[in-house]
Amino acid sequence: MAQKKQRRFIMRSVILSVLAIAIIYVVYANFTKDERGKLKVGDQAPDFVLTDVEGNKHRLSDYRGKGVFLNFWGTWCKPCEKEMPYMNNQYKVFRDQGVEILAVNVGESDFAVNKFINKHDLVFPVLIDKKKDVLQTYGIVPLPTTVMIDPNGKVTHISKGELTEKNIEALMKSVMP
Incomplete structure (x- = not known):
């Protein structure tokens, strides 16, 4: 019984960690989206x-x-x-x-x-x-x-x-x- 609880605790911890990493990534991506891919002075002008x-x-x-x-x-x-x-x-x-x-x-x-x-x-x-x-x-x-x-x-x-x-x-x- 104790072993089952321990496995459940580990599995929940892994899932919680993955969710936390995903949330951190989404927040980071949203705050930096305006800077990524934006043309700036000093850049090489994209050819077209x-x-x-x-x-x-x-x-x-x-x-x-x-x-x-x-x-x-x-x-x-x-x-x-x-x-x-x-x-x-x-x-x-x-x-x-x-x-x-x-x-x-x-x-x-x-x-x-x-x-x-x-x-x-x-x-x-x-x-x-x-x-x-x-x-x-x-x-x-x-x-x-x-x-x-x-x-x-x-x-x-x-x-x-x-x-x-x-x-x-x-x-x-x-x-x-």
């Missing part, structure tokens, strides 16, 4: 391939040697719309100085994006992230968010929210080769 509105494929790694102004946006986003003309102006100045703009539209139809491009006479490449894969890889929240990438492919700055024309100019200067 997206198609622009004209059907051309753009691979981020093909822009090595140039600075990249990587902007995530949506046509419905008023701050996004407000900064687009500024981006367009600065692109015209910096494209010959080795800085590219890649504007990544998040999950919208080609029709809506083309209408927006025509309305604002955008001249830089507009890429479509229909499935939001790149958005998720980069951990982008909110829109607009801009990621600055130096000529070596490293993230130098992450800006969340609307940018002024002076901000855009300074950011583009910061990644010039």
